Amino acid sequence: MKTLRLLHRWAGGLIGLLLALLALTGTLLVHEDAYLRATVPHATDAQRQDTATLAATATRVFGAQDRPRSIVLASEDQGLNRLSYKAKERGAYTDQDGEIVLAWASKWARPELWLFDFHHYLFAGDVGKTIAGVSGLVGLGFVVTGLILWWPTRRMFHLRAWPRMMKRAAIVHHHRDLGVLVAPLLIIGLTTGAAMNLKWFSQALRAPFTAPAVMQEASALPKIKGGKLAKDLDWAKVIGAAQARYPGAEVRIITPPAKAGGLISIRLRQQAEWLPNGRTMAWFDPADGRMVATRDAQTLPLGSRITNADFPLHAAKIGGLPYRLVMTVSGLALTLLGTLAVVTFWGNPSGLPKRKKKAAAKSAKTTPLPAAGKTA
Structure with a gap:
């Protein structure tokens, strides 16, 4: 127990x-x-999913000389479309008619962008993503070891949002009790976060349900070559076909081909899907708008469907306001736990009470050195 502590x-x-x-x-x-609803115009607009509106927006956005590489459409929670360009940090918000209301050339221009970049990548790309994922695994280790260390002191449990006093003993007591209280939520947040950042960890978790090779094959892109993107493409035909193929599904992301021979992809979210942008897909030949392939997210292997639940659970994209508040409490609790752990540790790395530290120091000063020529 001492080593674990x-x-x-x-x-x-x-x-x-x-x-x-x-x-x-x-x-x-x-x-x-x-x-966004509080700070950006049109973010409070009601979502529009009729074919005519979506087609008119796609025609306007993708017909522009400075064409974006994709458009994420407005959702029930906020009424802005988001455009992404080939220059990775560049983007824009538009209203649902395709009129740009806010644009940026750097992630530093928008707080939601640099916050996400830090949270997911630590401002360090794939290396930072890996570090953040490993941090999540270490966090899980904290939860498990913390529960073990708390168990002998369980009868001293007190429910407090803040330590009784800012002294080490009180802080440690509060740290253990708060950690136990939010442990189930921390396990959800840390596990899903690590799984999204570490592919091997995600595959290990899903392996009992579906082999990684099967999941990879199920998510593979169709091996179909498309023609050249038509200048007068009938977007109403394309979007209408996707909606007809999956009645009642939201059209979430529209992406023209990124290179010659590519396909138009439309990503949809069916009602049973938790993922905000869904994983249901429809692909079209850019030359004539003909549907050439589809993928129903509800028929994916079980392991893939479990994987698709990571983000909505982690980012509180299900359950409405109540679950957002629950995950807010979880996040603030982990913020407090991590901060106070650092404060108490670096204030006393040895972990010894002050009286024991003084006694140890005094003993070291008064212990006589061995006489010359003799061994201790």
């Missing part, structure tokens, strides 16, 4: 602040839609 303390002291920052940025991102 030492490992828990040192790991918390070294990585606690990173977990706290990841938790805080994640908590803010849970409320991204609310922030």
